[in-house]
Each structure stands twice: as C-alpha cells, then as structure tokens.
Amino acid sequence: MRRIIQQTLIILFGSSAIGLLVNAVSPRGIPYTRPPQAQVAPQDVISLQDAQGAWSTGAAVFLDARAPADYIAGHIAGALNLPTEDFDQRYPLIEPLLGPDQPIIIYCDGKLCDLSHDLAEKLKAIGRIDVKILLNGWTVWKKAGQPINTGSKP
C-alpha cells in the first residue's frame, strides 16, 4: 500500500509539474491567478418591464447564453442562441444580424447563472456598448407569460 501511495504522489506532483511547465511555455497558457469576478453592476441589469418594452418595439436583440439543448427546449421568442462557451465560433454567425449600436439583452436561467455575465464581458470586450442582462431571464420571462418559442429557430 505504501508503494501505491508513493506512486500516486509521484503521478500527482509529476503531472502538476508538467501542467505548470506547459502552461508557462504554451501560447494558450493562462495567468496563475485569476482576478476576482466582477459583480454584475446595477447599470448592466435590465428590469423585466424594460426588457418587455424593448421586445415589443423590436429595439433590442435578445441573446440566449445557455447551451443549445436548453435553447431548443424553450427560449424567448426571437432570441438568438449564443452559448457563452462557444463564443468565438458562434459570434461571427450572429454578428451580421446585429445593428452596429443595437441594444443587446442577454439572459440565461437561474439567479446564480454566470453565463450571461461572461457573455456580457465578451461582447463588451469586442466593442459592443449597449449590453444589458435580464437576471434569471428565462424563468422570469416564462413566469410573466411572455412570448416564447421552442426548437432551433428564433
């Protein structure tokens, strides 16, 4: 048993060392510490009422930050699916559908859902200015009896 624990520790420390080493030289390497996550600032949040207004006038584009399977199961009518984790691949497909300064409203689901926040950061990083988050969006929208769709079409 002692030998097994020794081997386990060797693998553990060996692979950790490899990981740190590779990260240091790889172009995909990331910093060793991560900055604290910014909280969603109050000015980045949109109320359900304002979101409904923007929806009915068609002023804003709604982006669904959840995974495709969730989107297909049900989404805000007209919303486009842009899963946060596939941002780099999928944003180019969505970009042509957005007006240059068109307001964007992002939602995911659950009060603790980080996907919207991450997506907002990414959109701001590439220069989108008017980005708002509808907190707990899917749940509150559905509860309010607002228009929804299912399937892969917006």
Add this chain to the structure above:
Amino acid sequence: MLVKTTNFFLRLALGAVLLLAGALKVFNPAGFADSVQHYQMLPHEFINVVAIIMPWIELVAGVFLVMGVWVRASALLAALLSAIFMMAIGQALARGLNIECGCFGTVAGSRIGLSHLAVDVALLLTSVWLVRNATN
C-alpha cells in the same frame, strides 16, 4: 482469469475516459478555468491553478491506465478525481446552478444534471474496483 480480464477492460475504459477528458481540457485551459469558476466552489485565486493542473493529472493517470503502468496508483487518483467531480456537480445541482459540465472540455456542451452524477458514480466504482483488485 475472469478477474484479470475484467481488470483489463475496466482499466482500458477508465483510462480512455480520463485520457479524453484530460486531453480536451489541456488544449483549452482558459475555457476550463471558466468552467471551474462556474461551479462557484473555489476562491478566485485558486481557480486557474486548478484549471492548469487538474487536466494533466487526468491525462497522465489515463495514459498510465491504458498502458497498464502503476495501475492501482492511477486508479486511486481516478477515484479521488471522481469524488471531487461528484462533490462539485452535487453542490452545483443542489444550489440550482445552471452551468455547463465542462467535464469533457466544452466540446460536448451539456448542462449538468443527474446523468453526470451517474457517470461519476460509475467512474468512482470502477476506480475503487481497480485499486482493490488490479495487479501492477
């Protein structure tokens, strides 16, 4: 004889799963760090280090299992990892977090659910079996 054959296939299967999971994350450390953050378990200072190191432990343990090197030690690590994943997914489900698993990188994007827990239980049982019964 039967135990030996069982061990052989179990270690290949477990090794392949770990190898795949590790390899997919190794290629996208930034994406995996995001996934780790979504579980909201770790202070932000530790997230990146975990995201850098953990996939390599999976990968190396997976390679060892497939090759049949240090099988019991690698299986012990696999058991520890599965236990950690179970805790992570369990607490996320309990808190109602709506997040991607990140288990196999972001390739097979799927929201965490009970099926992920079930897979983890299977991995844990396989690992424990190998720790107890495998020969090095």
